[in-house]
Amino acid sequence: MITSVYGKSLADWTSLFPLLTPILAGEAVSWFNPQIAPLGEALNDIALSADDVRQASARLQRFAPFLAQAFPEVAASDGIIESELVSVPAFAEALRARYDIAAPVRLLLKKDSHLPISGSVKARGGIYEVLYHAEQLAIRHGLLSEHDDYRRLAEAPCQALLRAHKIAVGSTGNLGLSIGIAGARLGFATTVHMSADARQWKKDKLRAAGVTVIEYTGDYGQAVEQGREQAQADPRCHFIDDENSTTLFLGYAVAGERLKAQFAEQNIVVDAEHPLFVYLPCGVGGGPGGIAFGLKLAFGDHVHCLFAEPTASPCMLMGVYTGLHDGLSVQDFGISNRTAADGLAVGRPSGFVGRSMQRMLDGFYTVTDAELFALLQLLDRTEHLRLEPSALAGAPGFARVLREQQGYAHRLGLHDGIAQGATHLIWATGGGMVPEAEMAGYLNHPDHP
Numbered sequence: 001m002i003t004s005v006y007g008k009s010l011a012d013w014t015s016l017f018p019l020l021t022p023i024l025a026g027e028a029v030s031w032f033n034p035q036i037a038p039l040g041e042a043l044n045d046i047a048l049s050a051d052d053v054r055q056a057s058a059r060l061q062r063f064a065p066f067l068a069q070a071f072p073e074v075a076a077s078d079g080i081i082e083s084e085l086v087s088v089p090a091f092a093e094a095l096r097a098r099y100d101i102a103a104p105v106r107l108l109l110k111k112d113s114h115l116p117i118s119g120s121v122k123a124r125g126g127i128y129e130v131l132y133h134a135e136q137l138a139i140r141h142g143l144l145s146e147h148d149d150y151r152r153l154a155e156a157p158c159q160a161l162l163r164a165h166k167i168a169v170g171s172t173g174n175l176g177l178s179i180g181i182a183g184a185r186l187g188f189a190t191t192v193h194m195s196a197d198a199r200q201w202k203k204d205k206l207r208a209a210g211v212t213v214i215e216y217t218g219d220y221g222q223a224v225e226q227g228r229e230q231a232q233a234d235p236r237c238h239f240i241d242d243e244n245s246t247t248l249f250l251g252y253a254v255a256g257e258r259l260k261a262q263f264a265e266q267n268i269v270v271d272a273e274h275p276l277f278v279y280l281p282c283g284v285g286g287g288p289g290g291i292a293f294g295l296k297l298a299f300g301d302h303v304h305c306l307f308a309e310p311t312a313s314p315c316m317l318m319g320v321y322t323g324l325h326d327g328l329s330v331q332d333f334g335i336s337n338r339t340a341a342d343g344l345a346v347g348r349p350s351g352f353v354g355r356s357m358q359r360m361l362d363g364f365y366t367v368t369d370a371e372l373f374a375l376l377q378l379l380d381r382t383e384h385l386r387l388e389p390s391a392l393a394g395a396p397g398f399a400r401v402l403r404e405q406q407g408y409a410h411r412l413g414l415h416d417g418i419a420q421g422a423t424h425l426i427w428a429t430g431g432g433m434v435p436e437a438e439m440a441g442y443l444n445h446p447d448h449p
């Protein structure tokens with residue numbers, strides 16, 4: 001039984017931060033961020049700019065011919081790794097009934113769950129950082145310039161260079177899958193340090209792709225620490241740091257302009273009368289943080305981003321709410337960090353993301369595992385779309401926003417006309433590569449309310 005945390009009694013913590021009471025009791029909560037600021041102001045908190053995102057986007061364009069050649073999965077999209085934006089009306093109806101929302105909602109789903117190459121949101125940031133590293137190495141060794149055809153990377157001189165270098169990463173699964181598959185395919189000797197909670201099929205798939213998988217008995221934090229230490233001892237090894245990497249973050253941020261183009265194609269307007277609400281599952285924070293940054297740059301103050309976490313791993317919510325950021329781990333407060341949402345089983349948030357994004361995010365909420373399974377099954381029944389548990393965390397978001405009776409929703413005019421013009425977007429982050437037997441287990445999971 002925990003009585004004191006970071007020099008304060010639990011009673012002091014909960015009196016300073018009342019929402020900690022239901023959080024520590026494992027209840028699902030919503031917190032709307034009082035620090036939210038206009039974008040012009042909030043951008044002062046982050047050391048990255050729109051120009052950095054443009055450069056990341058241009059880099060992905062340079063790589064496209066190489067990717068189209070090296071990865072048959074993206075040949076049809078000319079080497080661009082992007083997901084579909086789909087409408088889910090039957091799911092929306094079922095969710096309105098489930099959450100007792102009277103008014104109709106326009107609900108979209110972003111299928112990062114089915115992104116090519118690695119079947120999760122990690123195909124954005126993870127693969128981008130592998131590409132970035134390959135490019136920098138090849139340029140430094142005089143084998144490539146930005147004006148070259150990047151298919152050169154598949155030729156013998158570049159391949160000899162890449163094969164002499166290593167990439168390592170610590171992962172609960174999907175980041176390892178993404179970086180492992182991309183790293184090995186590019187030619188790097190790739191090692192993935194995996195936590196105990198990682199799924200067996202992900203380890204098997206990586207080993208089949210020629211990746212070295214090292215398993216740890218501890219959680220994600222320990223796998224990262226061990227991986228980082230081993231990599232630091234080797235100058236030819238690049239360690240991909242999920243918690244602090246701005247490269248990874250910028251790879252995710254390119255999603256903003258991509259989504260904006262998809263909205264334009266589908267004639268969906270985003271403006272003051274038609275705000276966009278986006279619900280992003282959050283683990284360590286790099287993925288949702290980078291995407292939210294990109295969305296803010298693309299849509300300005302008309303987009304509202306909320307992060308969703310499991311009740312067992314509410315690290316980003318607690319970090320931003322208390323101001324402790326990466327000084328906090330949920331386990332120190334007696335929260336288990338045990339969840340079936342394996343992409344989200346993170347006990348300590350990224351301090352970089354929490355501090356950089358804290359005035360750009362409208363809110364945070366948590367979802368129980370039982371609810372994630374129920375939603376997974378509901379989405380399958382209504383839309384025949386199959387996701388992994390983590391990827392459902394965005395689904396309850398619109399109901400949390402619309403039911404919010406405090407200042408936030410009211411300030412946005414959500415009880416009045418704007419609610420009708422709003423678009424709500426569930427960012428579905430993973431599931432496309434889950435094997436059938438594993439998916440059958442999710443679909444038959446008894447643990448739903």
Ligand SMILES: *Cc1c(COP(=O)(O)O)cnc(C)c1O
Binds near residue numbers: 120282342344430
């Ligand atoms: C990694 C992951 C996330 C969250 O990304 P972070 O960068 O860890 O916050 C969400 N959903 C799935 C399925 C993931 O694999």
